[in-house]
Amino acid sequence: MKSCLIVDDSRVIRKVARQIFEAIGYSCTEAENGQTALDLCKTALPDFVLLDWNMPVMNGLDFLHGFRKLPGGDVPNVVFCTTENDLEHIQEALGAGANEYIMKPFDADIIRGKLEQLGLLES
Amino acid sequence: MKPEDFELFSTLVKQRSGLILTPEKAYLLESRLFPVARKHNLKSLEDMAQAVRARREEPLLLDITEAMTTNESFFFRDQKPFVLFQQKLLLYLLSARKEKKHIRIWSAAASSGQEAYSLAMICLEEAAKFQGWKIEIVGTDLSREMVARARAGIYSQFEVQRGLPVTHLVKYFQQIAGDKWQIKENLRQMVQFREGNLLTNVGVEGVFDIVFCRNVLIYFDGPTKTRILDTISQMMYKDSFLILGGAETVLGISDKFKVVPGAHGLYIGQDSTYEL
Ligand SMILES: C[S@@+](CC[C@H](N)C(=O)[O-])C[C@H]1O[C@@H](n2cnc3c(N)ncnc32)[C@H](O)[C@@H]1O
Numbered sequence: 001m002k003s004c005l006i007v008d009d010s011r012v013i014r015k016v017a018r019q020i021f022e023a024i025g026y027s028c029t030e031a032e033n034g035q036t037a038l039d040l041c042k043t044a045l046p047d048f049v050l051l052d053w054n055m056p057v058m059n060g061l062d063f064l065h066g067f068r069k070l071p072g073g074d075v076p077n078v079v080f081c082t083t084e085n086d087l088e089h090i091q092e093a094l095g096a097g098a099n100e101y102i103m104k105p106f107d108a109d110i111i112r113g114k115l116e117q118l119g120l121l122e123s
Numbered sequence: 124m125k126p127e128d129f130e131l132f133s134t135l136v137k138q139r140s141g142l143i144l145t146p147e148k149a150y151l152l153e154s155r156l157f158p159v160a161r162k163h164n165l166k167s168l169e170d171m172a173q174a175v176r177a178r179r180e181e182p183l184l185l186d187i188t189e190a191m192t193t194n195e196s197f198f199f200r201d202q203k204p205f206v207l208f209q210q211k212l213l214l215y216l217l218s219a220r221k222e223k224k225h226i227r228i229w230s231a232a233a234s235s236g237q238e239a240y241s242l243a244m245i246c247l248e249e250a251a252k253f254q255g256w257k258i259e260i261v262g263t264d265l266s267r268e269m270v271a272r273a274r275a276g277i278y279s280q281f282e283v284q285r286g287l288p289v290t291h292l293v294k295y296f297q298q299i300a301g302d303k304w305q306i307k308e309n310l311r312q313m314v315q316f317r318e319g320n321l322l323t324n325v326g327v328e329g330v331f332d333i334v335f336c337r338n339v340l341i342y343f344d345g346p347t348k349t350r351i352l353d354t355i356s357q358m359m360y361k362d363s364f365l366i367l368g369g370a371e372t373v374l375g376i377s378d379k380f381k382v383v384p385g386a387h388g389l390y391i392g393q394d395s396t397y398e399l
Binding site: 087091094102106109114116 | 197281285288289290297298301
């Protein structure tokens with residue numbers, strides 16, 4: 001089973017995302033900020049990361065920089081999922097190695113569509 | 124709604140657009156026609172039915188017909204047809220049309236334009252192979268509102284996330300407001316949109332190398348599908364391509380086309396020798 005790490009400081013968002021990912025066969029773990037997420041990743045790398053931008057302690061962008069430096073951290077797909085919806089943020093995220101970018105609000109169709117584009121889900 | 128009013132509206136819509144409305148769809152008819160009644164200062168659907176019977180005024184009839192169309196579309200819808208377009212069809216035409224260096228693509232029932240623009244994006248990605256070529260892309264739709272939206276090329280945040288890779292968003296769109304994105308000028312100039320009805324005046328002339336006609340035949344009855352496929356076949360070369368939607372087929376409907384084995388949704392003329 002593929003694993004997904006959901007990083008978001010909102011419990012509600014994590015729950016919604018978890019439901020979407022579990023429905024397509026992922027096992028999910030959650031983290032409420034970038035630091036907790038990075039610590040989890042040092043033990044075991046997930047196959048996929050859904051990543052909020054603005055979070056206390058460590059934000060999504062800093063997490064991503066740290067994550068890509070971990071051994072094997074260049075492989076998993078990291079998809080931002082954030083209310084930051086301007087071109088500058090998107091470009092910054094892509095520059096830091098994000099594979100896709102979702103602007104909130106999102107729904108199951110958007111997530112599934114992005115997974116299809118990344119070749120992780122059959123259309 | 125009175126059965127005779129339902130009958131009146133559904134007959135009108137069928138004649139004008141081909142769309143079949145079964146009585147179970149009465150609720151849909153009501154919710155979509157209320158705004159039309161209001162726009163024309165008619166108090167109820169009964170009044171509107173009366174107005175249709177008494178005067179048959181074109182603006183009202185057009186609005187009723189257009190209100191009943193379903194316009195959902197998204198970028199790179201179903202993905203596979205676009206992969207096929209990029210990896211097979213364009214390459215075939217690259218050699219088959221190397222003398223004239225001219226390709227014409229028709230997005231029939233283009234709705235708000237996502238399909239036509241997706242094709243244009245692919246053409247830009249492949250531009251290096253087509254130096255000195257002319258690639259025309261035209262989209263047509265019955266709905267005047269959709270044609271206007273397609274021309275403007277402005278999409279909501281929700282629409283630009285359905286099917287569109289974010290790299291394409293960055294490359295081919297400009298953000299014109301927090302949640303509004305517009306297709307960039309260079310891409311908009313590659314695509315033309317026109318009003319056209321597949322049953323009567325299709326809105327384009329001449330012959331096309333590739334015709335996308337997706338997710339519109341599903342709304343029609345057998346004879347209407349046959350007729351439209353006939354019309355399209357007359358606007359194609361012997362070796363042109365037709366792409367239908369995932370739930371559509373020519374089988375049992377038109378003898379003008381045959382299936383391409385291994386390519387779901389791709390059809391070619393009976394005399395074409397193309398294979399994957
Ligand atoms: C569901 S959309 C399909 C859009 C696009 N082809 C796609 O697959 O995403 C169907 C479109 O067909 C248009 N349509 C319906 N009847 C038509 C007709 N008789 N002639 C031209 N367009 C028609 C509607 O206005 C609507 O925009």
